[in-house]
Amino acid sequence: MTTYCTVSINGLDIFYREAGSRDHPTILLLHGFPTSSHMFRNLILALADQFHLIAPDYPGFGYSSMPTVDEFDYTFDRLAEVMAGFVDTIGLKRYSLYLMDYGAPIGYRLATQYPEAIADHIRRFLTTHVVENTKLNSNNK
Numbered sequence: 193m194t195t196y197c198t199v200s201i202n203g204l205d206i207f208y209r210e211a212g213s214r215d216h217p218t219i220l221l222l223h224g225f226p227t228s229s230h231m232f233r234n235l236i237l238a239l240a241d242q243f244h245l246i247a248p249d250y251p252g253f254g255y256s257s258m259p260t261v262d263e264f265d266y267t268f269d270r271l272a273e274v275m276a277g278f279v280d281t282i283g284l285k286r287y288s289l290y291l292m293d294y295g296a297p298i299g300y301r302l303a304t305q306y307p308e309a310i311a312d313h314i315r316r317f318l319t320t321h322v323v324e325n326t327k328l329n330s331n332n333k
Contacts, residue, residue, distance in 0.1 A: 194236055201277040207255035208248040211240035217311065218284060221247040222275070224293025228254025231292070248278055250294070272301035279309070289313040
């Protein structure tokens, strides 16, 4: 079952979808442009029995706060800063990254700033919803 939550990060409401047991390896799903966490709805359902899945909406996307360009600096550095705060706020200690489009520059910033938190990144995804070429297992939580 997918749950829908919102947390406050530096005055911004960040919406996210979460599914799967926290006892399973965690995958942080970072969406592309011009999408939102909604793009992962079917993937989340397909993988929730094996993984703990988190899919946030960046500021200005989906159900998250949408400050004006005068109120928020819409750069990859700033989006990564907000996502780092998000990861910290929801208590993710170790996770794999699924990177899509805009998710790549945001996710790679997280990986270089917090390499100890990154279990792996998803390099290939089959249409059968089987994750391959990763090191994901029950030891990477």
